[in-house]
Amino acid sequence: MSHTFLLEIGVEEMPAHVVTPSIKQLATRVSSYLEEARIDFDDIKEFATPRRMALLISGLADKQPDIDEEVKGPAKKIAQDDEGNWSKAAIGFTRGQGVTVDDITFKELKGVEYVYVEKHVAGQSVNDILTGLDKVIMAMNFPTMMKWSTHKFEFVRPIKWLVALLDDQVIPFSILDITTGNQSMGHRFLGKSLELKTATDYEAALEAEFVIADQAKRKALIREQIAQIAKQHDWLVDVDEALLEEVNNLVEWPTAFNGAFDEQYLVLPDEVLITSMKEHQRFFFVRSHDGKLLPNFISVRNGNAAHLDNVARGNERVLTARLEDAKFFYEEDQQVTISEYVERLKNVTFHDKIGSMYEKMQRVTVLAAILGDKLSFTDAEQTDLKRASQIYKFDLTTGMVGEFAELQGVMGEKYALLQGETADVAKAVREHYLPISAEGSLPESKIGSVLAIADKFESMLSFFSVGMIPSGSNDPYALRRQAFGIVRIIEEKQWHLELLDIETELVKSMTEAGVNPNFDMTKVTADVNSFISDRIRLTLENKKYRYDIIEAAVTGKQNDIAKVIETATVLDAHKDDANFKDSIEALTRVLRIAQKNEINPDHLAVDAKLFQAASEQQLLDQVTVIENAAVNTIEQVYQQLASLQPTIEAYFDDNMIMDKDEQVKNNRLNQLARVAKLTEQLGNLNELIVK
Template sequence: MPKNYLLEIGLEEMPAHVVTKSVNQFAQRAEKFLKENRISFDSIEKFSTPRRLTILVKGIADKQTDIDVKAKGPSKKIAQDADGNWTKAAQGFARGQKMTPDDIFFEELKGVEYAYIQKHEDGKKVEDILTHMDEVITAITFPTRMRWGSYDFEYIRPIHWLVSLLDNKEVPVQVLDIKSGRMTRGHRFLGEDIEIDDAKNYVEKLKSQFVIADAKERKQIISDQIDKIAKDNDWDIDVDADLLEEVNNLVEYPTTFYGSFDKKYLEIPDEVLITSMKDNQRYFYVRDQEGNLAPYFIGVRNGNSEHIENVVRGNEKVLVARLEDADFFFKEDQKKTIADYVEKLKSVNFHVKIGTMYEKMARVHQIADYLADLFGLSASEKTDLLRASDIYKFDLVTSMVDEFSELQGVMGEKYAEIMGETKGVSQAIREHYMPISSEGDLPETKVGAALAIADKLDSIITFFAVDLIPSGSNDPYALRRQAYGIIRILNQNQWSMNLDDLQDYLKANLTIPAKLDLSKHEKDVNDFMIDRVRQLLKQDKIRVDIIDAVAGGSNIDPIKMIDVAKVLQNHANDDDFKVVMEALGRIVNLSKKAKFDYSDDLTVDDALFENPSEAKLKEQVANVSDDSAEALFKQLAALRPTIDSYFDENMIMAKDEKVKNNRLTQLVIANHLIAKLGDLSKVLTK
């Protein structure tokens, strides 16, 4: 008869951000353990609070599934000697299966007879298997770990108790010196230790001790309480999902409350107030019905509503202290000019091996100057971009950003507006950090987008120049994220940027100290950027073979590579795609026989033509345009009949050296265009 199995790990309070991930991992590892041990079950429910990770396996079987096994052993000639006696190999095989040689039989497999043993294994009782659940507990991984006592064992927090019950029966599980039982702990301040009489009563038993073990139920309670406060006061509250998740994993018995602060603090920028409330104190901020920030906040207490007024006063006092600091910093910062802050950046290191933040801005100015023309920015946009590049890091040395580092860029925009900079300049200062995560929001303005690319390019080329190159999972300066951000911004704006041309410009024009050798890792930088193109194409569900083809081609302009990949994917199901790829592939393969590479001055001599197809191929290739990936593909695809005729009529490796080289020249010129699509040998066709 199916039963329920409860396993609770009791811990000291865990960091909020690990709770949900850890209980999910706990359930996944338990599921794998049970399946590997042939224990069937209906479902696994998860429960979690800051002090516990729990699974409830519902409908778990009484025993392992019985199995019939046919074990394969050595070949017959090894299992028996010439007289038909069992060899040591056969005896060892039988012993390993807990059987005797008399149980061996032979069957033929691919023309060879092998020894086999057929055996039946009765499943063990589920209790015998569950005693090994300590393997699941100790296998859970965490982003940070700690030791306690004299143990070498590491875990997210010290384990204080374990509950292991199969219905109402204790199943012994032990981790270190902690032995499981049926006693769990209630709320740290409101509850007491309590005995779980039956696995199915776990949730209700804990509720009696002020613990809501079901994280979803707890989260809904918080949401409902916030909603009631909002309706009672006619407020608009942005219930941020990430903040709700964090707060939910900080409490076991939630009670929501609201507090207030003096209206005078509303003169501080909203972003500062929100950071103080949301990021620093984990409060939900409040807006009125017009969308304006209101002088109130909502918090969640880990406990009941008794003496809640004291809790409110305490939280108000803590918040006001932070707002007083913010107000002071905001006013003090405005007593200096942007020029004052920029001057201070001369003594702020970007990186000790590279130079100062002031020097970085000087390089970014030069890169931005190049990009403005490359991307076709207007005169006013270029003016804003160059001004922004001269000052965009100034807020790093303001008191506000020193106290609230998460506001870098945000305060730069605010202060720049206050100090008279144009909207384009101030917005670019904030947007240059974007995207702040792999798939985060991108800059909205062209000026911000260009500054973001210039800043990220400078970081990549300078870190590579001093051999600080990401390897494996090691990427301390987030260069992969920055490079991917560049590719996403280029793609969003459809900006073309040839990586070779870019690096040639940087080597020739960038003012850098001798210690920064931009030539040292030029190819590595290109490969690094192309790998980020691969990442974007995978995100867009482009076929892996097409991605490989595009990445292996001659085109190293990210936006053109992306366009080509999409074109190849769109045409991959065309009826003639296979024959087109084969025809173009013949040119690619035979062009490799040439002992010379493509150059712009390669010419084909019409006087050496022996067949009409040679002139026709020359004419059609000369008319191929690469204005767009779609046009390039269609025009190359249209060459197929001519290519077929060309190879039918002409011997490429002709005896006449001049004729041979003339034909190879034709193929090399055609291959130069084909390579812009990529390495087509990597494209799989059906």
């Protein structure tokens, strides 16, 4: 016989951003609990609103399956004395297993006889198993947790009611002073409490009390209502999925409506209007068919259509007040020059251990110039890059960004254009923040990309220099995200920057420019390099590359980030080739011999007069060709080195490397060392597993 079980946790309103993760966590924990308890089930359906998390579990087994198992006890020499009498250890063991000494058998294990008994364990009923869900619920964790009343227990929000219904039977357990029952709550304003007769009544019973518990149904309804309003007014609405998810988790009974604002506010940049509507009011903005932003919005009420006009007017008033503030700041900000804003940055602290934002920009200006030079920027590009690096944080001191922090960078671009900066400079001011998330958009322009790299790299060097290094999950200044952003930008642009080798050059240039910080950046070189290497590993892991391939690429001597990634890509592409194993084994055999012997890498002369076998000359000829070849890609390097495999094998077959003649031995070691040096372009091949 199978059952349907309903679990509902009623709480005070949760923040929208925790609703979905919370129900996912509950489903995972309950599923794991049932699996560990050996209770079979067919499906778990999730329900969630701001005030509840619920699971409807169908096809639940009546009980655990019975188990017949063989249990091992003490060794025979401990279980019986010399006369065959049972010891206390044997008696205690059997009693603990619910059997007697008459049930004991002996079996040999690794030359020693042990006591064994056959044990029958009757499966518990599903009712008994479900009473343990209190511990599952109380083990949940959330980004923010609350205590209430005099309790020490913490949860996402205070628990108000619990439903635990197996078909039509209440499963009893308690959390603090809340005991399970069959009573749930409808909509806070439109509904009332309700009694559930069976678990399967849940969704329909709640809907009758103005709660759509199914998140997917609620979201689809919101989407449909928005589309209806847009069609009615001939608007275009590009529904923002993140906003839709947030709004969906703010309501239990959604009713969409539209409102308007005065056209005078359309003089504001679209980004300001959209931020005011989306980020601050959770409104969906609308456009005309030619793409122009319209003075209208769509919002969603947690309730029915009663007095909807009043609701719309109230929302309009709130939005108008915010837009009036934005208009004021927009007009006031334009009365101040960029140079004045930059001057104000001297009083804006980047971090109290590091200095001001102005000082940070000075260091970034030096670093950006170095990067631009390494990337062969034109004079015009270097000029724009320098200007962008000298002003790129200026909008932090504007009134608009002070009120709308989300617009930093965006307003910098707007104001820069209004004050006559070039389009490339203005765009870089906006793009230097990118990417703002692990998978976020990357800068498009060359200047914006370099400025983004320079800003992020300077932050890492500065924070590491003052001992503020991320540890565990603690990363308050998002340095991991910034390092990952650097790696993503360099990979996207395919720029060959040996970023990990420029710290010394940077410090020298800062000294010459008179902008050296009051801390030593050179002392953290190894830590910063390792930190960035970890982000390269993450990039490669996301590509699903094998662990050994990742380690081979990352732990090599290559400091060009793009080439490290390219190396892993090439090795991964060839790992299933028929000759991959033989090629790598031949090269790593060379590496092992070269690494075990002291060889001066700067003096690897090979004297052909000392050759004793044709394979020696053949290897020299091939290596010389490779050394002199104009190689541009790691793929070409791989093909050239793989081509050495038959020659290397012949070389080892024909020659004793550690020859008694010291000159011959050293000549051969030098020859192998030249091959080993070439392999450095393919990372640390010793890390590869080719067995």
